[in-house]
Amino acid sequence: MIRPMVRLALWGVASRKNELVRTLHEMEVFHLVASPRMTSLPDGDLHKTRVVGATLLGMLEVLSWDEWNTLDDVQLERARAGLDQLTPDLANEVERSIESFRTRLADLLQEKEALEESHRALRKSHQITSHFSGFLKEERASGNEVSLWWIVPSLQGSLLGRIRKVLKKHTSVKERVSLRYHSVRVEKDVLLAVSVPPSALEEVETLFRENGAAAWRAPHVFEKETPYASFSAVEEGLQWLPARLDEIERELLKTRKEWGPKLAALFIALDEQAEVVEVERGLTEKGELFFVEGWVPGDALSSIVSCLRERFDRDVLLSWRYPSDDEWHKVPTALSNPGPFAPFELFLKLLSPPKYSGLDPTVLIGIFFPFFSGCMVGDIGYGFFIALFGFLARRFGKSVLISHVGSILYFIAGWSIAWGIAYGELFGDMGHRLLHMRPLWVERSEAVMPVLVFTVVLGLAHVCLGHLLGLIEGIRHRHKHLWMEKLGNLVILSGLVLGIVIFKGWLPDKLFSVSLSAVIVGTVVLLMGGGLGGVIEYLGTIGNVLSYVRIGAIGLSSAILAMVASSFVDVLGISILGIMMALAMHLLNFVLALAGSGLHAARLHYVEFLGKFYVGGGIAYRPFGKRRSPSWKKP
Structure with a gap:
């Protein structure tokens, strides 16, 4: 059933405007005819309230908190009561606390994002380096140096031949030239690892560079002086990075559960307060009087009139009427069913x-x-x-x-x-x-x-x-x-x-x-x-x-x-x-x-x-x- 609606108009003394608006807000039955006439961005406290509210909403979005239906009346009333008791100094302190909390949250999320990026890079790097770990350990035990390079597959044969010639210079005549290497094909390129004596390392690396090869490097934070040290850093990173990410996630989950409802309740209270102020500023004023009108359900009219007359007596004049046929398209629809x-x-x-x-x-x-x-x-x-x-x-x-x-x-x-x-x-x-x-x-x-x-x-x-x-x-x-x-x-x-x-x-x-x-x-x-x-x-x-x-x-x-x-x-x-x-x-x-x-x-x-x-x-x-x-x- 569609509830009959009544158009209610109120004229009041300007000195009691704020009190009347808050009374209508508490009644929760008054449908304003039009939104407040705000022609420009509000200044002063109202603007600050909107900015703080936007900050709170942004923090809730960052926390991935969207459980608005779980808010209970106790949390909302506590937030509303806290706003009613705010002094200018306390309000500034609350704003600074929110900003500090936002900064800490942003730092935590930035760290999480950086660690996730590093973790992805480490995993990708480890998929490659796992093919060379045994080779590096064996050659390091023999006293040789290992050098890793990205090369074009077509150059592998010629490069290995030229490296053998270099090794002859650093090997005695009595010894047989032995070139130990290991290669892995990664998409269109080849990652080639060669083991050479320390004395030949610089010449071999120069040979690679002259042929357009690129040295393999670990992710930036885990890059060390030698490939073996870089491999070890990658292995260690894969152990402590997931643990730190889990720790951050637990901290975020705890923050979400503890602070999500509090921030949401505070946002709603601020949003309500800003709406009340906007309504106050948007009312029509004529001298010492102000005017506001809207729609209320007909079955609630008597209680509304009794409440307003009891609280404001002669400071508010009321007038009401049922809608005419030509304005039915403007009347809001309120449903009321058994x-x-x-x-x-x-x-x-x-x-x-x-x-x-x-x-x-x-x-x-x-x-x-x-x-x-x-x-x-x-x-x-x-x-x-x-x-x-x-x-x-x-x-x-x-x-x-x-x-x-x-x-x-x-x-x-x-x-x-x-x-x-x-x-x-x-x-x-x-x-x-x-x-x-x-x-x-x-x-x-x-x-x-x-x-x-x-x-x-x-x-x-x-x-x-x-x-x-x-x-x-x-x-x-x-x-x-x-x-x-x-x-x-x-x-x-x-x-x-x-x-x-x-x-x-x-x-x-x-x-x-x-x-x-x-x-x-x-x-x-x-x-x-x-x-x-x-x-x-x-x-x-x-x-x-x-x-x-x-x-x-x-x-x-x-x-x-x-x-x-x-x-x-x-x-x-x-x-x-x-x-x-x-x-x-x-x-x-x-x-x-x-x-x-x-x-x-x-x-x-x-x-x-x-x-x-x-x-x-x-x-x-x-x-x-x-x-x-x-x-x-x-x-």
């Missing part, structure tokens, strides 16, 4: 709010959505587990969203159990096997056609209800084309239904002329209302009705899968394997049944039902008041 149906307002969150003059379909969604979903699940055992998930969501959910999902699951569970009794299903045919259950209506795995026909009739009723609501909306708002189009669809559908009933022999054949007349009259009315487009929509309506067959089809597949799950025990016997296979199949079927029933029931509402009458484009009711999340997430 307790059991309130969670189903969640479905409208995916759409733009209904217009103030429109219809709120929440109650209808609350009736049909769980009915359709339960019809698709149709199993007592599955319904019990859906109820269990609903209980867990309501009991342990940390947000209103999860709590509402839990409430919706309760409804689905109730209808799943009811339809399970109608179909005689308890984990498929297990109820029949163990408890000799019998269906109260039909066994859907066998009586396929009755179930499908029932779902088509159900779809016809649901679609006709949508057209009927569209007809009412068209008449209310004097949209001739709309109500004529909806009326034409209803008359044609009535004529077709009557024709089918006559064809089945349930009514005399003499009434066929009535059926045909209804189709003709409905077509004429449809053409007058919507023209050719109306005819196309009518064909779409037929498709909409047939689309409800999915209720029976999905339910039938779920029932068959449940029976297949039980059959594993027949095939494999009452064994661990048989029971585990049956449980796995039931688990898979349960997930598919719950997800599929919810998805397709929602589709039937969004596509086949709401499109017949729902008009979005309304203005969301956003009362000026406290919040639990950043302004762009304010509910």
